[in-house]
Amino acid sequence: MASSDQEQIIQMQRRMFGLRNIDGQIYDSFDKPDTILNGTQTISGHTWQVAGTGYMSAKIKNGELVSEGINFYASVDYGKPIKYMQTTFSFTKVNGQTSGINDNIVMILQGGTFNLGTMIHLLIGKNNFTLMKRLSNGSFIIVPVTKVTDIVNDKRIDDFPYSMEMELEGNVLTITNGSDIYSATDDDFVLIDPSRATIQIAPLANAQFIGKFHSIAVGEKSHDNDLVSKNGLTKAELIPLINNAPQILSFNNYVSKIPNWVNITRPPYNAAPNSDITTILQNAINNLTRGTIYVPDGDYLISQTIKLKPKVSMICGNTTVFKPSAAADNFNMFEFPVYQVQNDRTTFTGLRINGLNKNVIGIKVFNAINLIFYDCIIENCQDTGLELNQSQFNQFYNLILFNNKIGLFMNAGTGNQTLTGGNSNTFYNLSIISNIVGCLVHHVSGNYFYMTIPLGNRVSCFAFFDCLTNYIHGGCPEATGNTAPNPASIDMKGKTIKKATIYSSNSILCIDNLQNNDATVKPSILLENESVLDYGNPRGYGQPSYSHVACDFTSSVSLTGKFDAVGNFENVSSVPSALIVRSRNAFLMKDNTKYDKYMLNAAVNPLVPSIVKLGTGGIVSVSNKNDTEMGSVKAVKFSNRVTVGTDKAVIYASNIFPNGVGKKYSGLAVNLKTDVDTLLRVELGEPNGSAMDVKIKAGEWKRVCLFCSTLPNYNVFFCPLDNAGAELLVTRLCSINTDNEQVMLKLLQGYFNDNSNS
Incomplete structure (x- = not known):
């Protein structure tokens, strides 16, 4: 049974290389369970083929591809010309054998059909290799290498x-x-034009060293490929680091002089964990024009700002952490300068910064484009984790911002800079967790957040100020605003940020498929100062006692698509909305289309509130029942006729509209049903409300609509006028608020008329 760490590594491999990469590379690391391999599928979904004389077989065993004593070939068809092939392999010594003979393992680039007749053939031994070519089933010819x-x-x-x-x-x-790097030039390589990649294990008699394959990669090598080296690497660590720009691992116990590769723990730098490496790291960066800095596992101290550099990438070990030194405070730990090269890029992989709760900024970026961050963590910064100023076209994968004052600050300018730029940054699986404010965005637009994970931020997950359109796709915000500090608002970077999962001031937002679960801050989304929200397909079970969206009268919302849970909409204008209920779980209702399809300026609570007061003249009981058509409903049992004005069952609408109706004209629709023919009076509001006597046939639902003038909040009264023993079923109160009387009358007489059945 693999350990939990090994399982995580295997899952990472499958997640990153379960399919072809963006550039088409095929990768397999042989992490499948022990199995005979003879036409089975690889991780990448491609089937290993076998060929040759006789029966060919091999076995995947403990992450290694081992021949079963018979010459074995396996290949994949790339489907287009192959420019690159890479394998990792090893030789295991057989106890008691002293022959010095080793199995041959072979890398083959094939041209034409799979007949092994035309190929480039690289034969690998324990201590050497031989390059050969073969054309049209001819003899093997050795190709000299330099x-x-x-x-x-x-x-x-x-x-x-x-x-x-x-x-x-x-x-x-x-x-x-x-x-070592070798080169061979041969015009026959062009004729071979390989499109298949094959690996071969050729066991030899009395072999002292058994050859094994651990991984294979086939495809095209990135121009900015980074060569990764680790000392003492185990087989379980054979994992490429980057998906859409593959990094190929090279493992050599003595590698120290790979071109454009600097390991700061090796000569001439000799950095040591738990020491101040500010000067060492800065010198290493300054000495590279183009290349990669590798910082192995360990804690490293920083006492002054590290100036990062275009075209100089950084890769860190699994447990590498940068921390401010004991005396260092009030500084930017890393800075990236002006960078406007359109056709280049700089990458940071595994970078982890722990601000130790000091007043520091983890990384501050100025005017940068084409930065790519993979699997980076910035935490415990009492200023900002990551600050982007006038920076655009950058990409962030699996970035975690934890327990900072501000996790991410995006700004179109700093100080006296002109407010320009800052658009088109993309965040994939951004985790903003336990910050005071997760993400503060000022005066920038065209930024995309895919599948964000905002958890437990104390005031706001996202706050947008003075922005054109930004986009949030998916994600599941939870538990914002429920831990100290717990103010209604907080001032940061010259902005007053109000408590909400997402706060918008004078900004445009497009949000799709947001999973609204456990929204412990009210409201989930707050819009002010002429903000605009396009909100499609709200998701999640929500919290009906909290407002899902609230906005002032200068802001607007367009609701579209299908939703699982709405909660309350306060002062929301949607013309028209086209929302369709997907599930009964939140709405307790079979079909909601007629309501929401034409909902205008609506404040809606899909849950029936509890009856908080019962009259004394005939009310027997109140219970919950399941109706075959409407789902769960509230059932009120009457023992006899109720005298109007004396005994009433009361539902407080303030439970539905806690901020009041707030419009000049108000209307309310409610669904009713009884088990016997019943005459029922429904009253809305006092003293300026309205009332209606409604005849309901046994077993039929009736939708009743009432119209009243504006009230801060109001009650609904149900008064049965005859038929003792009637049971009244109540569900779904829906309010319509508008400043236009004609609109109100049209809605009440049309979409909510009392003749419609649900």
Whole structure:
């Protein structure tokens, strides 16, 4: 049974390389359970083929591809010309054997059909390799190679995974063997034009060293490919770090001079964990024009701002953490300068910053484009985790911002800068957790947030000020505003941010498929100062006792699509809305289409409020029942006739509209049903409300609509006038608020007329 860490690694592999990458690369790490491999499927969904004379078989065992004593071939069809192939492999020593013979493992780039007649053939031994070619089923011809680097290749250690790469460009083949680079030029490479990749294990008699494959990658190599090296790597760590720009791992116990690669714990830098590496890290960055800084596992201290650099990427170990030194405070731990190169990029992978609750900014970015962050964490900064100023076209994957004053601050300018730029940044799976404010966005637009995870932010998850349209797609905000500090608003960066899951001031928002669960702050979405919200397909079970959306009278909302739970809409204008109920769970109702399809300026509570007061003249009981047509309803049992004005069953509408109706003209529709023919009086509001006597036939639902003048809040009274023993079923109160009397009358007489049945 794999450990939990191993399971997480396996899941990460499958998640990142379950299908072809964006550039088409095929990857397999042989992490499947022990199995005979003979035509089975790889992780990437492609089937291994076998060919040759006789029966061919091999086994995946403990993450290794091992031959069963018979020569074995397996291949995948890439479907287009292959420019790149990479494998990781190892040799295991057999106890008691002293022959010095090793199994051959082979990387093959095939041209034409799968007949092994035309190919580029790289034969790999324990301590050497041989490059050959074959055309039209002819003989194998050795192709000479020239060593490009001057590094001495070390002897491969038993059981240790190594990497071998072939990159083909026209008639030039580049071979990377550990830390050594070789080149071969041959015009036949163009004729071969490979589109299949094959691996071969050829066991030899009395072999002292058994060859095994651990992974294979096939496709196209990124121009900015980063070569990753770790010392003492285990097989379980054979994981490429990046999906849409593949990074190929190279494993060599003595790698130290890979071109454009700097390990700051190696000479000449010799950084050590738990020490101040400010000068070391800055020098390493300054000394690279283009390349990658690798910071191995460990805690490292920073005492002054580290100036990052275009084209100099950074990769960190799984447990690498940067912290301010004991004396350092009130500074930016990392800064990225002006960067306006359109066709380049800089990447940061696994970067983790812990501000130690000091008044620091984790990373401050100025005017940058084409930055890409993977799996980075910024936490415990008492200023800001990540600040983006006039920065655009940047991408962030799995960024976690935890327990900062502000998790993310996006601004179109700093100080006296002109407020321009800052658009088109994209965040995938952004986690903003336990910050005071998760994300503050000022005067920027065109930014996209996909599947955001906002949890437990103390005042607001998102706050938008003076923005053109920004987009939130999906995500599940929960538990905002329920822990200290707990003010109604907070001032940050010159802005007053009001408590809400999402707050908008003078901004435009497009929100789709938001999963509104446990919305412990009221309201979930608050719009003020001419804000506009396009809200499609609200999701989640919500909290009906809280407002889902509230806005002032200068703001507006357009509601579209299907929803699971609405809660209350306060002062929301939607012309027209086209909402359709998906589920009974929140609405307790079979069909809600007639209401919401034409809902205008509506404040809606889909749940029937509890009857908080019962008359003394004939009310027997109140209970919940399940109606076959309407689902769960409130049932009131009467024992005899009720005298109007003396005994009434009361439902307080203030439970539905806690902020009052708030419009000049108000109307209310309610669904009623009895078990016997009944004459019922329904009264709305006092003293300026209206009343209606309604005849209801046994077993039929009737929708009753009333019209009244504006009241802060109002009650609804149900008074049976005859038929002792009648049971009255009540569900679904829906209010319509408008400043236009004609609109009100049209809605009441049309969409909510008392002749319609639900």
